[in-house]
Amino acid sequence: MKKTITIIGSGFAAMAASCYLAKSGHEVTVYEKNDSIGGRARQLKRDGFTFDMGPSWYWMPDVFDRFFADFGKTTADYYELVKLSPAYSVYFGVNEFIAIADNLAEIEATFEAIEKGSGAVLNNFISEAKSNYDIAIKDLVYRPGVSPLELVTPETAMKVGQFFSTISRDVRKKFKNERLIQILEFPVLFLGAKPSDTPSFYSFMNYADFGLGTWHPKTGMFDVVRAMESLALELGVTFKTNSNIEKILVENKTAKSIVVNGETIASDLILSGADYHHTETLLDQEHRAYSEKYWDSRVFAPSSLLFYVGFNKKIxxxxxxxxxxxxxxxxxxxxxxxxxxxxxxxxxxxNFPSLTDKTAAPEGMESGFFLIPLAPGIQDTSVLREEYFNKIIDRFETLTQQSVKNNILFKQSFCKNDFVSAYNSYKGNAYGMANTLLQTAFLRPKLKSKKVKNLYFTGQLTVPGPGVPPALISGKLVSDLINKQFSDQ
Structure with a gap:
C-alpha cells in the first residue's frame, strides 16, 4: 500500500533511502535545512573555484555499483570515474615521501624497497584483508543490526580472534618500519577510531585501499550527489530545501507529523537522516530512546578544521x-x-582536485582542501583557526619545497562550530560514531526507534557506521525495515 514518507536531511544515507522507498511505490519527500542538497557532501563554489565540502575519497566502488544496480543502473549512467595514480602520497619529511601506487604489485615493491621481506608479508596481509572484505562488505554490513546473531556465521566463526585483537597489534606483528606501519594504520581512521581501538577484522579497509584503489568522480564527489538526486527524481522523490525541521509530533506513541518552518505536515512515517542525537531532541523527552548520558559516553569520530583555498598558481x-x-x-x-x-x-x-579535474580551478590556478582532525566538542575560535592554518601551511611549504602563502587568493574555513550550525552535528563531529568493538553492528543506535512507532533513522550514527559507502548501505537497510513493517501490516 502506498504511504507518505517524510525524510529529514539529504545526505547520502537519506538520499539512498529515498530512492529505495520511492521504488517501492511510496510518496517520498525529502526536507533539507540548507539551501542545497547533499548534507556534508555539499559543494562550495567561489571565484571560479569548486570544492567538495566534505567527503573527498571514493573508496569501495563496488558498493556504489551495487547501489545503482538495485535500480537497473550503473555509475557510468551518471558519472565518470578516474582511478588516481598515485592513489595518494604520504609525506614524512623534506624529500621523504612514499607514493602509493594504483596497483598492489607496485605497492608491494615499494614496501620491499623500504623493509626487506615486507612485500611478501604485505601480499599475505592483503589476502586476509580481502577475505574480511568479502565477508564484511558483501554480507555483514547489509544486516540491520537488530540482533547479535547477525554477526554469527561460519565465516566469522573462523575469524573470531580478529574481533579481540586490534589493527595496530596485528600490523606491528608483521611489519617493523614505522612509516609502513602508519600507512597500514591510516585507512581505519575513516572508521573514526584509533588503530589501537579498532578490531583486526577491520583490516578490510586495507583491501579497500590497496586492493580496490582510490578513485575520483570526474568533477568531484558532488557528481555522486547529482547522480543520486537524478535517480531519486526519476523515481518520483520530491526535494524541499531551506526546510528546517523544528519538531516531530507524536500521538499515541506514533510519529504523526513534522513542523517545518512553522508549518505542520502530516506523514505516515518519518525517517531521519539528520544527526541522530539532534533528531531525538526534536521529540518530547519521554519519546527519546537515548539519554544525554548515553550520547556523552559514546566514542565519536573526530571533528575537523577544514580550509578551502584558492591559489593563483599551480602547486x-x-x-x-x-x-x-x-x-x-x-x-x-x-x-x-x-x-x-x-x-x-x-x-x-x-587534497588538490584540480590536478585531476580541470574544472575545479581557473586555468593556471589550483584548488586546495586542507583538513586537520580534531577532538569533537573542542573550543573553536577564529584565532585558533588562523593559528593552525599558519602551522600547516608553513610545513606544507617546507615539505613540498615551494612558496605558496603569497599565492593564496582566498581561504575559507569550516570547523566544529560550523558542523554544529550547518548539520546539527553532535559535538561538531565530522564522521559520526566510531566503529569500535563496543560500537559495532547491533551495539550502535537502532535504525528503528525503540519508543516511537513509524520513526526510523539512517546515517553515520547508526548501522553500519561512518563513511560514504556505509551511508549508502544504511539507506538500503532502513528502507528494507520500513517496507517489511508495511508488508506485515
Missing amino acids: ENISHHALFFDVDFYQHAKDIYDEPQWPKEPLFYA
Whole structure:
C-alpha cells in the first residue's frame, strides 16, 4: 500500500533511502535545512573555484555499483570515474615521501624497497584483508543490526580472534618500519577510531585501499550527489530545501507529523537522516530512546578544521591526495581521543582536485582542501583557526619545497562550530560514531526507534557506521525495515 514518507536531511544515507522507498511505490519527500542538497557532501563554489565540502575519497566502488544496480543502473549512467595514480602520497619529511601506487604489485615493491621481506608479508596481509572484505562488505554490513546473531556465521566463526585483537597489534606483528606501519594504520581512521581501538577484522579497509584503489568522480564527489538526486527524481522523490525541521509530533506513541518552518505536515512515517542525537531532541523527552548520558559516553569520530583555498598558481611536488605524517602520529591521536585538546603538532591532509579535474580551478590556478582532525566538542575560535592554518601551511611549504602563502587568493574555513550550525552535528563531529568493538553492528543506535512507532533513522550514527559507502548501505537497510513493517501490516 502506498504511504507518505517524510525524510529529514539529504545526505547520502537519506538520499539512498529515498530512492529505495520511492521504488517501492511510496510518496517520498525529502526536507533539507540548507539551501542545497547533499548534507556534508555539499559543494562550495567561489571565484571560479569548486570544492567538495566534505567527503573527498571514493573508496569501495563496488558498493556504489551495487547501489545503482538495485535500480537497473550503473555509475557510468551518471558519472565518470578516474582511478588516481598515485592513489595518494604520504609525506614524512623534506624529500621523504612514499607514493602509493594504483596497483598492489607496485605497492608491494615499494614496501620491499623500504623493509626487506615486507612485500611478501604485505601480499599475505592483503589476502586476509580481502577475505574480511568479502565477508564484511558483501554480507555483514547489509544486516540491520537488530540482533547479535547477525554477526554469527561460519565465516566469522573462523575469524573470531580478529574481533579481540586490534589493527595496530596485528600490523606491528608483521611489519617493523614505522612509516609502513602508519600507512597500514591510516585507512581505519575513516572508521573514526584509533588503530589501537579498532578490531583486526577491520583490516578490510586495507583491501579497500590497496586492493580496490582510490578513485575520483570526474568533477568531484558532488557528481555522486547529482547522480543520486537524478535517480531519486526519476523515481518520483520530491526535494524541499531551506526546510528546517523544528519538531516531530507524536500521538499515541506514533510519529504523526513534522513542523517545518512553522508549518505542520502530516506523514505516515518519518525517517531521519539528520544527526541522530539532534533528531531525538526534536521529540518530547519521554519519546527519546537515548539519554544525554548515553550520547556523552559514546566514542565519536573526530571533528575537523577544514580550509578551502584558492591559489593563483599551480602547486608543485604534490598529488591529488596527500597525507602529512611528519609529526607524531600517536600524539595527535591522543589529543583527539584520550586527552581532547588542540594538537601542538597536527597531522594534516591536503587534497588538490584540480590536478585531476580541470574544472575545479581557473586555468593556471589550483584548488586546495586542507583538513586537520580534531577532538569533537573542542573550543573553536577564529584565532585558533588562523593559528593552525599558519602551522600547516608553513610545513606544507617546507615539505613540498615551494612558496605558496603569497599565492593564496582566498581561504575559507569550516570547523566544529560550523558542523554544529550547518548539520546539527553532535559535538561538531565530522564522521559520526566510531566503529569500535563496543560500537559495532547491533551495539550502535537502532535504525528503528525503540519508543516511537513509524520513526526510523539512517546515517553515520547508526548501522553500519561512518563513511560514504556505509551511508549508502544504511539507506538500503532502513528502507528494507520500513517496507517489511508495511508488508506485515
